Amino acid sequence: MSKRYEGMTKVPDMPAARMLAEHGFELDTRVKAPASAKPEAVLAELDDAQAWPDVLKVLAAILPARERIWWACLAARDLPGTDPDKPHAALAAAEDWVRRPTAENRERAQAALDHLKPKDPMGKLAMAVVYAEGTLGPGELSEMPAPPGGSQIMALMVNVDALKARREESKVYTQLVIDRAVDIARGGNGKIETVTAGEEG
Structure with missing residues (x-):
C-alpha cells in the first residue's frame, strides 16, 4: 500500500x-x-x-478551504495565457483570499467573476473562492447556501482544465x-x- x-x-x-x-x-x-x-x-x-x-x-x-483554493491557484497559473507577473484579476483575488480570507477579497473574486466571459476557465477559480465559505457569496448572498461541494468541484475543475491543456x-x-x-x-x-x-x- x-x-x-x-x-x-x-x-x-x-x-x-x-x-x-x-x-x-x-x-x-x-x-x-x-x-x-x-x-x-x-x-x-x-x-x-x-x-x-x-x-x-x-x-x-x-482539502480545507484555503488549502483547496491554493491548490487551484497553482493550477490556474499553469493555464495557457496566464502571465505570472500580471495575474488575472480572478487569480489575484484568489491568491489574496488564501493569504487573507476576508470578505473584501471574496468580494473581489465575485467582482472578477461578474466581468468574465462564460467559458473563461478563471471563472471556476473565482467561483471556488465565492463558494469557499459554504454560501453563494458575500454580502446578501451569505444568507443562502452554496451548492453542495460547489467550491470543491470548482477547484477540481481548475486542475482538470490545466490537465487538459x-x-x-x-x-x-x-x-x-x-x-x-x-x-x-x-x-x-x-x-x-x-x-x-x-x-x-
Whole structure:
C-alpha cells in the first residue's frame, strides 16, 4: 500500500467517505476500504489502482478551504495565457483570499467573476473562492447556501482544465497535481518541481 499520502496534517480527521458524500462526489472505482477509512487509506488504495481521476476527487473533497483554493491557484497559473507577473484579476483575488480570507477579497473574486466571459476557465477559480465559505457569496448572498461541494468541484475543475491543456505531458503532470495537493495538505506551499510517482499507467 502506498505511503504517499501519510502526514497530511491539514486534512480533517474524519472518514473520506463522509467528506465525499458531504460534497457530492462519487468515485468511479470501487473501494475495498471500509466506510470508516481515513483519507490516506482510501487514497493509497486508489493510488495502487492508478485511479487518478478518483484520487483527484478525494483530494478536492478533503482539502480545507484555503488549502483547496491554493491548490487551484497553482493550477490556474499553469493555464495557457496566464502571465505570472500580471495575474488575472480572478487569480489575484484568489491568491489574496488564501493569504487573507476576508470578505473584501471574496468580494473581489465575485467582482472578477461578474466581468468574465462564460467559458473563461478563471471563472471556476473565482467561483471556488465565492463558494469557499459554504454560501453563494458575500454580502446578501451569505444568507443562502452554496451548492453542495460547489467550491470543491470548482477547484477540481481548475486542475482538470490545466490537465487538459497539458495533454502531451498529462501523465507526469497528473502526478504533479497530486503531489502539490499532498504537499499543501502537509503544510507546504505546493510549489514542488518533482513528483513521487510518475507511472505511465
